[in-house]
């Protein structure tokens with residue numbers, strides 16, 4: 302499990318103060334959110350996991366899954382006619398982490414279910430979301446500008462937005478640029 306102690310802030314110096322403040326877990330008691338944005342390999346999943354570990358150490362209940370996995374879970378609940386119960390159950394978790402918003406587009410139904418998750422937690426319980434896309438690209442992911450706008454509005458109302466920058470940490474020291482075509486070959490060597 303990745304922790305904040307493992308994170309090399311020299312690679313992302315601008316976010317060090319914000320991450321330090323978030324590590325104390327204060328955002329959870331206020332139901333605030335965290336959004337980690339940035340290109341592949343810049344540490345979004347690492348930091349989301351590490352903040353989850355910190356939250357658990359502070360006694361909060363934490364769940365982690367990718368956006369696609371969350372949608373599958375919500376779809377299953379919806380089909381079984383127990384979406385309200387599932388959303389109520391999830392609200393008992395102080396922190397839900399949604400990794401990889403943006404890599405795979407959502408179907409219309411999936412986007413609507415994801416909106417309900419965000420809406421259900423709004424001003425009650427925290428979310429950490431990671432995305433390779435800026436908010437302006439989320440309309441394309443959710444297939445609907447209005448749903449994306451309403452969702453972003455709720456997420457960002459009480460949120461810290463951290464933007465990670467630079468080249469992929471996965472490609473460090475390999476003497477290669479972070480070209481999109483390189484990713485599939487480097488992924489295989491990742492530990």
Ligand SMILES: Nc1ncnc2c1ncn2[C@@H]1O[C@H](COP(=O)(O)OP(=O)(O)OP(=O)(O)O)[C@@H](O)[C@H]1O
Pocket residue numbers: 303307308309310312313339340341342343344345346347348401433470471
């Ligand atoms: N600043 C850092 N210090 C230490 N390790 C890092 C740092 N940034 C990234 N890493 C490591 O590099 C690898 C890639 O980071 P991570 O998976 O967090 O990237 P990501 O931003 O989630 O990328 P993607 O968008 O492709 O999912 C992981 O093994 C992670 O632990």
Ligand SMILES: [Mg+2]
Pocket residue numbers: 345346347400401
């Ligand atoms: Mg990731």
